[in-house]
Amino acid sequence: xxxxxxxxxxxxxxxxxxxxxxxxxxxxxxxxxxxxxxxxxxxxxxxxxxxxxxxxxxxxxxxxxxxxxxxxxxxxxxxxxxxxxxxxxxxxxxxxxxxxxxxxxxxxxxxxxxxxxxxxxxxxxxxxxxxxxxxxxxxxxxxxxxxxxxxxxxxxxxxxxxxxxxxxxxxxxxxxxxxxxxxxxxxxxxxxxxxxxxxxxxxxxxxxxxxxxxxxxxxxxxxxxxxxxxxxxxxxxxxxxxxxxxxxxxxxxxxxxxxxxxxxxxxxxxxxxxxxxxxxxxxxxxxxxxxxxxxxxxxxxxxxxxxxxx
Ligand SMILES: [Ca+2]
Ligand SMILES: [Ca+2]
Numbered sequence: 001x002x003x004x005x006x007x008x009x010x011x012x013x014x015x016x017x018x019x020x021x022x023x024x025x026x027x028x029x030x031x032x033x034x035x036x037x038x039x040x041x042x043x044x045x046x047x048x049x050x051x052x053x054x055x056x057x058x059x060x061x062x063x064x065x066x067x068x069x070x071x072x073x074x075x076x077x078x079x080x081x082x083x084x085x086x087x088x089x090x091x092x093x094x095x096x097x098x099x100x101x102x103x104x105x106x107x108x109x110x111x112x113x114x115x116x117x118x119x120x121x122x123x124x125x126x127x128x129x130x131x132x133x134x135x136x137x138x139x140x141x142x143x144x145x146x147x148x149x150x151x152x153x154x155x156x157x158x159x160x161x162x163x164x165x166x167x168x169x170x171x172x173x174x175x176x177x178x179x180x181x182x183x184x185x186x187x188x189x190x191x192x193x194x195x196x197x198x199x200x201x202x203x204x205x206x207x208x209x210x211x212x213x214x215x216x217x218x219x220x221x222x223x224x225x226x227x228x229x230x231x232x233x234x235x236x237x238x239x240x241x242x243x244x245x246x247x248x249x250x251x252x253x254x255x256x257x258x259x260x261x262x263x264x265x266x267x268x269x270x271x272x273x274x275x276x277x278x279x280x281x282x283x284x285x286x287x288x289x290x291x292x293x294x295x296x297x298x299x300x301x302x303x304x305x306x307x308x309x310x
Contacts, residue, residue: 038291040271040307047271047307050288053102054093055303061290062090063304067175067228067282070095073126074304076103090128108144108155127180129169130155137165141182161207162198170195170223174230175282180205181224181233191218195235215257215264225278233257233264234278234287254278254289271307285309 038047049055059077066072073092091103108128124146129139132155140163142155162168166186173180180198186208189196194216196208210216211224215233225234238252253272257264270278270287277290286308293301 038271038273038275038305041269043310044270044287045308045310047289047291047305049291050100050304050306054100057301059088059302060304061292061302062277063288063290064279065281065286065288069281069283069286072100072288072304073106074103077302107147107152108142125173125177126152127158127171127173128155129171129182132157136160136163138167139169141168141171141180158205162205167193172224172226174226175228179226179230181211181226182208183222183224184208190216190221192220193222195221195224195233211264214266223277225280227280227284228282231259233259234270234280235267236276236278237267238276252276252292254287275305 040047054060054072054074056076060074062073062075064073071092071094073090075088076091077088089109090106092106093100093103095101108126125143126145127141127143130142131139132142135157136159141158143158144152144155147153157163162180162182164184164186166184168182168184168186170183171180172182178200180200182196182198183193184196185193186196189210190213195211197211198205198208200206211221211233215221215235217237220238221235222238223236226232227234234254234256236252237255251273252275254270254275255267256270257267259265271289274292274294275289276292277288279288280286286306288304288306290302291305292299293303
């Protein structure tokens with residue numbers, strides 16, 4: 001059983017949803033000054049910032065790239081970088097002629113309530129996390145559908161057993177729609193935030209199952225993304241409780257576990273440091289993620305970055 005004390009977050013969902021790294025580090029009073037260099041493991045090229053019009057001086061994170069690589073959802077804090085609050089909304093951009101179009105505001109945003117961490121598989125249905133009136137408590141997972149005339153529905157709470165009084169966020173649905181991976185701090189985990197999975201049987205989500213060790217740990221394990229063939233899990237391991245102690249390797253790195261005999265193997269670092277929200281194209285060629293930039297020990301910006309497989 002976890003021995004780590006439960007932490008109380010004012011906006012627990014938002015921490016995971018968007019600006020997660022920044023709020024945590026602000027809250028923990030991290031004093032160190034970090035290089036903003038992002039490094040990737042040897043099978044990847046050099047990570048690059050996707051630039052404007054996606055990135056601005058505002059807080060962009062939670063990228064979700066469509067399987068074909070032509071549609072990018074992401075979150076943007078409407079306040080100055082490092083000053084995120086509940087004003088976090090989802091935008092999307094399309095790649096036309098090799099360039100990203102000016103981001104458009106998603107209809108399922110709700111003013112004054114954060115919405116983030118969209119995951120879409122077919123460009124028709126999206127899953128996202130939000131903190132809204134009428135929810136089950138803290139962050140919950142919602143779904144929205146593409147409307148006939150364009151745009152999106154406002155979103156529907158997908159209910160229990162996925163959503164509880166605890167925090168649920170970071171949904172990822174498998175291409176066939178049968179598996180929902182998400183992050184929660186609910187009881188029964190390994191410790192801190194863990195990743196969970198539920199299976200859709202006859203249109204109903206089954207009781208979520210903890211991914212277990214070594215995919216989860218007593219640190220914070222969050223933001224799951226599973227490759228199209230289901231063989232690799234990308235996620236973030238961070239150490240939000242002790243970030244000020246500069247625990248090596250736990251400054252929010254993206255890791256990968258491969259499925260071995262039906263079990264997730266030991267995680268390997270893919271991209272670091274102060275990175276999160278992995279999302280990959282179906283061909284496994286492009287990995288999008290968020291990166292928090294620090295200056296003077298404080299997060300000053302978050303941008304969306306991309307790395308291409310060699
Ligand atoms: Ca930015
Ligand atoms: Ca909840």
